[in-house]
Amino acid sequence: MGAADEMTGRDQKFAVVASCLLTISVAVNMAAFQAKPPGSAIETGGLGPRTAWVDGPGLGLGPTVPGPANAAEPPLPGPGAPAAPDTSGDTNSAEITRGIQRELDARGYEAGQPDGVAGVVTRAAIFAYEYDNGLVLTGRPSEPLLSQIVLGSSSLAQNGSRPGKTMTADGEALVRGVKQQLSGLGYQTGAAGGGLTPEFARAIREFEVDQKLKASGRISGPMMSRLIRLQGEGKTRRNAVAGATSR
Numbered sequence: 001m002g003a004a005d006e007m008t009g010r011d012q013k014f015a016v017v018a019s020c021l022l023t024i025s026v027a028v029n030m031a032a033f034q035a036k037p038p039g040s041a042i043e044t045g046g047l048g049p050r051t052a053w054v055d056g057p058g059l060g061l062g063p064t065v066p067g068p069a070n071a072a073e074p075p076l077p078g079p080g081a082p083a084a085p086d087t088s089g090d091t092n093s094a095e096i097t098r099g100i101q102r103e104l105d106a107r108g109y110e111a112g113q114p115d116g117v118a119g120v121v122t123r124a125a126i127f128a129y130e131y132d133n134g135l136v137l138t139g140r141p142s143e144p145l146l147s148q149i150v151l152g153s154s155s156l157a158q159n160g161s162r163p164g165k166t167m168t169a170d171g172e173a174l175v176r177g178v179k180q181q182l183s184g185l186g187y188q189t190g191a192a193g194g195g196l197t198p199e200f201a202r203a204i205r206e207f208e209v210d211q212k213l214k215a216s217g218r219i220s221g222p223m224m225s226r227l228i229r230l231q232g233e234g235k236t237r238r239n240a241v242a243g244a245t246s247r
Contacts, residue, residue: 097122097141103149104129110221120228123174125221130171137171139219165196175200178219181227182207 094116104111104125111125123139129149130137135156144156167175172194179189182203190199201217208215211226 093141096143096146099146100126100141100149103146104221107149110225112221112225120174120177121221121224123170124178124219124224127171127174128216128218128220131218137165137167139174140168140170167194167196174219178204178224178227181231185227185230 097118098114098116101111101114101116101122104122105114107129109125109129110121112119112121118141122141126141126145127137127139129135130139130145133148135148147153148156175194175196176192179192179200182189185207187203187207188199189203190197204219204223205215205217207213207227208217208223211223213222213226216223
């Protein structure tokens with residue numbers, strides 16, 4: 001490929017990101033206009049601070065931003081619990097999440113429908129992408145992540161010493177939730193907590209093999225989708241394996 005072709009490819013990627021950001025900007029300004037009372041001027045001084053991302057259907061895995069050190073983690077909801085309503089009004093966040101969902105789906109990470117809601121399947125797909133690319137594990141959508149996926153480079157921190165192993169509080173919360181669900185099905189996940197241990201990787205691999213999924217040993221969108229479905233059906237490991245074998 002010549003220099004002109006490489007430049008064209010980079011320009012096309014840049015155009016995708018620019019178009020996405022322009023769409024987000026227009027949507028936010030429209031939302032601000034509708035929120036203003038009659039006769040008020042439209043503020044154009046910039047976007048306000050972002051609020052928390054919204055959990056989608058399935059497991060509730062804690063807040064986006066860690067609370068006080070001694071704050072108790074909220075309990076997991078039961079199977080089939082509805083998604084928390086989006087009260088943030090953060091159009092910008094939804095558009096970024098939707099863009100990430102589309103890009104990850106196109107790359108085979110199966111992030112779910114591009115609905116702009118960061119549910120556990122989307123978060124698991126993000127986790128898998130971050131793991132595969134040696135990034136700090138967050139399981140959360142962000143503008144730098146969208147840039148990383150589309151352009152292949154961004155301001156995201158690379159973890160050279162332990163690629164794919166360093167996690168934020170959000171990443172650890174996702175790991176704890178998956179451990180609880182696998183344990184409920186009868187899989188041995190090792191020590192409790194948010195750590196990525198060999199026992200946890202082995203439990204994921206066994207679950208993937210039992211469910212006829214591609215064995216990866218890491219959290220992913222496909223394994224999370226299957227895990228939620230089995231959780232809703234209240235199956236044990238024996239029944240889950242039997243069900244997968246009969247399909």
